[in-house]
Amino acid sequence: MISRIFFILNLLNVFTPKGFWYLFISIYKYGFNLMTLLAYSAYRFPQKIAICFENKNFTYKEFLQNTQKIAYVLHAACYIRKKDKVGVLLHNSVEQIETIFALSYLGADIYLLNPDITAEQLQPLQEKHQLKPIICENQHLDRLSGQISKKLININQLETASPIDTIPKGFGGKIIVLTGGTTGGFKTAKHKASAKAFIYPTYALIKELQIDKYESVYIAVPIFHGYGLATLLMSVALGKSMYICKKFETKQTLESIEKYRIEVATFVPTMLRRLLLENTKALASLKCIVCGAAPLPTETAKQVIDKLGTILYNLYGSSEAGFCIIANPKDLEKNIATIGKPIEGVRVRIDSPNAEGIGELCIKSDWTINPKDWIYTGDLARLDDNGLVFLYGRKDDMIISGGENVYPIYTEEVMLKHPAVAEVVVVGVADEDFGQILKAFVVVKPNQGVTEQALKLWLADKLVKFQIPKKIEFVTQIPYTSVGKVQRKSFKN
Known part of the structure; x- marks a missing residue:
């Protein structure tokens, strides 16, 4: 693991005099949390575009300053303290990202909530996890009424607060991603914080995607989902320019990618399929397409490779198992239907395979919700002789x-x-x-x-x-x- 840590630190230029100084100052001012990552990139690239949202640009310096202001307000006016449990009920936006980093700075446990959640679904979650406040947008105030409305803080109406020096520096709290969706109940997926839980997946993503070679990243997927969150944190750590959209719209996404000459983009298969159907030429600037969160149809993968080249990566993971399998262009060249091979530190097995070798995919690693046991994913899969994994849908389907x-x-x-x-x-x-x-x-x-x-x-x-x-x-x-x-x-x- 030591060599992997040195690889990442070297990539971040920590071993240069300036890099070491920037890291020291970041830790001294903010402690060990997500703000440390942001501050380090802000010191390295103060005038570089950090976020572009709805045609408005925010530099890394502005990103850090705005996040610090939100942290002051949440601490002074909303009384959020270390280990408080806070729900974040926000769509992709600058405010959402700044809130996540601000809460980490305060040491709060962050519960990322699906903005489409109903009051009936949110009420039991709030009661079970004792969420102190739930930070939301204007649109949620009318939709979420009753007892739950008393816990809501409107991010759009937060008053400014003067800078204070009383925010204790320390470790950030947990980030809890919910499993499930709008058709069923939500459950929390808590992962034990450890060096391995960060180092191995990050190393695998950087090594495979080679994202360090590019400057711009388009995040079309929801940041409240583990896939979107991982893309966000990796982009901030590497000092990339992030282009985000509140909700995916085909034409808007195509216009943004073409206008800003985006190099890296993250999609779910549905998004990718609709983009290809609408206008493939607008995607010409892309050097790396990352697809995940749902099965990738082989026909969609074939269209990407035929029209845009060997730039497609297929990721597999879950809220319970974390990121664990990736198919790079070479894997897809061998068999376009594969989801790839397990990354370093991940073990896979097929439970109760039938005559065709198809059974339930089981995952084991140090960053699942229960590192000691196998995680039964509920996905049907098989392994071939080359170690490639193939999905056959959900067991229940x-x-x-x-x-x-x-x-x-x-x-x-x-x-x-x-x-x-x-x-x-x-x-x-x-x-x-x-x-x-x-x-x-x-x-x-x-x-x-x-x-x-x-x-x-x-x-x-x-x-x-x-x-x-x-x-x-x-x-x-x-x-x-x-x-x-x-x-x-x-x-x-």
């Missing part, structure tokens, strides 16, 4: 039709290859004869047309009979969670 195990993700992959199909979801519906049959919900590409019969005929020589949907329904859109995962329950119901 597998369909048993006429005694045959059907993996809907495989049928979806094939259907996406049809020239008229933009998006598709396959689910199992009850049937008296077969127990379950496959039903597909299809979104057709603009200015394209296809009938149910024609689509079934096209699938006839590409899938085994039991893998072909018995019913196909055409819809205008597929509902996704805020982190880009299909809301399958809405179709099953």
Whole structure:
């Protein structure tokens, strides 16, 4: 691990006289927390653009100053102290990022909440974890009423506070990411803080993505999700210019990437698929595309490689297991369907594999929520002879039709290859004869047309009979969670 630490510190220029001095001053002024990372980059790159949001630029110097002001207000006016539990209910924004760093400076435990959460979902979370305040935006004040409203602090209405010297310097609190989504209950995923939990994933990301070679990063994914948070923290540590959007919109994202000549971008597969469908040329400046948080269709991966080159990286992780598997361009060249190999420090195994070697993917590392035990991910997967991992969807999504195990993700992959199909979801519906049959919900590409019969005929020589949907329904859109995962329950119901 020592060599990995030296690699990262060397990359940050800590071993130069200026670098060592900047690090010393950062620790002396702010202690050991996220503000230390921010301060170090602010001393190194004071006039460099840190954040671009809604066409407004903020330098690293301004980023640090604004974050310090928010910390003063939260400490003096909102009485937030070390080890207080604070909910952050904010969309991607400058205020959200500054609040996260300010709370870490104060030593508070930060609970990153999905901004789409309902009052019914938020109330039990607040009671269970005793969140002292919940920092939110204007729009949440009207939507979240009742008892929970008494705990809300509107980030847009915080009064300014004079600088004070009473904020104790020390270690930052925990950052807790919630698992689950808008269709089910939320659970917290607490990870034990350790050097390994930071060093190994960071080393793997920097080594594989080579993000240190680039200057600009577009963060399209939600920062309240582990994927977005990791991108944010790595970008700040390396002093990169971050371009963020409140919510993903296809045209706005394309315009930003083209206008600012973005080099690195993080997406979920749904976003990437829509961007490619709209205007591939606008993505020409990208040197590195990182995709994660949901299964990447092989057809989407193939389009990226064919049109933009070998710049695609496919990441796998979960709130419980953390970042643990990555497919680099060489892995995808060997087999475009793979999610790659485990990073250093991660062990994987397949639990109860069937005759095809497919079973539940289990992860073990020092940075899972329970380092002593295997984490059962709920994802179906198999390992090949080269150590590459392949996903077959969620265990709960597998369909048993006429005694045959059907993996809907495989049928979806094939259907996406049809020239008229933009998006598709396959689910199992009850049937008296077969127990379950496959039903597909299809979104057709603009200015394209296809009938149910024609689509079934096209699938006839590409899938085994039991893998072909018995019913196909055409819809205008597929509902996704805020982190880009299909809301399958809405179709099953």
